[in-house]
Each structure stands twice: as C-alpha cells, then as structure tokens.
Amino acid sequence: MIPLYHDFAGESVLVFGGGSVGARKASRFADEARVVVVSPAFDDRLVDLAEEGGRSGAGGPAVELVRAAPDADAVAGWVDRVGPALVVAATDDGAVNAAAEAAALDADLLVNRTDVSAADGSAGREARSVVVPATVEDDPVSVALSTGGASPALAKALRERVEAEIDGAGAMAELSGELRAELRERGIDPEARREAIRRVVRSEGVWKGLQKGRSNGRKEAYSVIEEELNR
Template identity: 40%
Template sequence: MLPLFHDFEGRSVVVVGGGPVALRKARTFATEADVTVFAPAFADGFETVDCECVRRELEPADAPVVVDDTFLVVPATDDGDLNDAVATAAREAGALVNRVDRRGDVVTPSRAESDRVTVAISTDGASPAISKYLRQEIEPLLERVDPMVSLQAELREELQDDDELSVPERREALWRVLEDEEVWQRLEDGREADARARAWDLVNDVGNTDDEE
C-alpha cells in the first residue's frame, strides 16, 4: 500500500458499529468529514464526537442502503458477515473501505503530529505497539521543528518574488538555513527575530560572488 494524505473536508463517511473501535474511527474522521454512525447501541464517548448517530439494528441485506452516496465506509462490528456485506456494498457503490478486522482499501495509520507537521506511521498491522512507540519518539522532534517550518514557509514565499536568485539558488538558500545550527539555536531559545535575521544573512550570501581581481 502507498501512504497518501487525503482532504476529507466535506466528504461523507459511514461507520457501521457502535463499540470502542467504531468510536475511535468516528473520532478520527469527524475532525474533517461528515460522519454518520449506524449501530443498535453506542459506547460511552460518542456523545463527544461531532457525528450523527443512527440507532439501528442492521442486517447484511441493509448494507446497500447505509453506504449509499458516501465516500468512505468503515465496517466496525463484531459480526463478520455484516462487515463483509457492508464492505461489498460499499465497493459496489464506488466507496472506499476501511476495515478494522482485515485489510481494506485504505488504512488509518498512527499519527505523530505537531502544529505544522504530521507523520503517518504504519507496520501494516504487524505491530501496533511499534507504531505507538515511534509516535511517542517522534512527537518531541516535531514540536522542535515547528518554528523552522514557519520560518521556511516565510522564506519560500518571499523568495518566490526574488528575481535575483535562480530556482536552484533558492533551494540552496533554504537548505543553508535548514542546516544552520545557529538558526536552530535561536529558534529553540525563542529568539525568532534573531533567527529570521540570521536566515536572511544566509540567503543573501547565496549567489553573491567577489568580482574583485
């Protein structure tokens, strides 16, 4: 499988099941998508999720109705036959399937996140513990990187309008800033203005040549 970030804003997601796993899936997708959950009962916690909960006892024959006109379907019940029927109906309707009991069309990986960076982690189901371990190890690094992401974004935007530097020179300038320990240290110390000044010194050095004989 290939990792892929997808914008779910305005997309519809159906979760079938009301247990803890279904709750976790609903919570994940409800941050962006319009989520509807079908189940005869719901675990504690669904009341905190921005989703529509439809209390309904489903049979496999009901699957085509609940997956109609949706982008992604999550079969998350403890009934294998029902999960199979929901997955089949979803694919026939052109929807993606995110199964919780076996591989589907897509997986929802563990995520390490900061304000500016998201890293997806997956062992393809082989070791959820490793995914959790890596997330815990990576998150502190991402928090350290956030200020540099903001600085790089600012530099890229301003350099796009700089006709004096070629595209390769702009790339070189951004790498010089990224690799400069002094810039990193100033950012870590909260001296953002000083870090920005140092960054522009490095940028301005790129492409400058000494023409004196």
C-alpha cells in the same frame, strides 16, 4: 500500498461499529468530515464526540450517532442513505464487516475494514481498501505512520517517538516557505535558493531561534542565508 493524503472536508464518513475501534476511527475523521456511526451501543468517547460537536458549530454535530443494529443485508441501504466518501467496517461481526466492504466497493467508495490487515496480503484486501494511519501533526507539517494494520501498538509507539522529533516543524515549515518566496522575489538563482533553504532547515541555530520566537528564528535564518549566498 502507497500512502496518500485525502481531503475529507465537506464529505461524510460512515462507520459501522460503536465500540473502541469505531470510536478511534470516528475521532480521526471528526475534525474534517461529517461522521455517522451506526451501532446498537456506543463507547463513551463517541458520546463525548457527538456532544462536543453539537456545542461547537452552527453546522451541527461533527459526529452523528444512529442507534441501530443492521445485519449484513441492511448494510447497503445505510451506505445508499448516507452517501459517504469512506465506509469504515469496525464491528465485531465478520459478516457485517464483509457486507460493508462489499457495499462500499459496489458503490465505488473507499473502505477501511478494521478486521483485515495489509499483512494478510492481496487476498485480504480489495482495490479501494485503505489503511488509516496514525498521524503526528505540527501544522502545517503532518507525518503518517502505518504498520499496515499488523501492529497498532507499534504504530502508537512510533507516533510518540516522532512527536518529539518534529516538535517545532510547523514553525520551520512556515518560515522556510516564506523565505523561499522572498528569495524568489529577489531573483536569486533557483539552485542557490534551494541550497540556502536547505541550510536553513538543517541549521540548529534556526531551530533554537524559533523556540525563542518567530522573530529570533527569522533573524537566525537570514544569517544562514546571507552566509550561503556570499560563499
């Protein structure tokens, strides 16, 4: 499988299953997409998500809870009504999950079936079947981690380790992007520009400067750049 990022802004995600797995999936998409969760009962986290969404925006709740217990035959109707970009099959009923997957594939939609892992091989997953990775973010930097569904516990442990490693990466990304544009405007040769930015992002002094504030980081970066350009 090849990891890709997908923009769900303005899209809907349909989740079948309101337990702990469904709650985790819904919370992953709620910041960006409209999420509809269909289930006969809901994890407390889902209730909280729905209430938070209702309080936070004029556009209505980010998470909509629909109390229903669709059987395998009724799943396709829910897919047609919601019109999602992604269907998440997260129930404890294999037949319902299989029906949700089939309905999504028939409609040319993406599907995330939580009871089948990438470790099961090509026989276990169909085309347009996706894995939702664990993510670590320091905006605008985002790192995705996946074990192919084989070990969510390992994905969580790796995420915690990566969180510490990329602390401050967002500020570095913004600064290096600005410096890159400034060097281009100065007419600096592309290869010299690339090497200067490489030196900046590898400089412990710049990273430490950013921890003290943006202006400190920029000052350290300019020092590194001028040293590189004057070599």
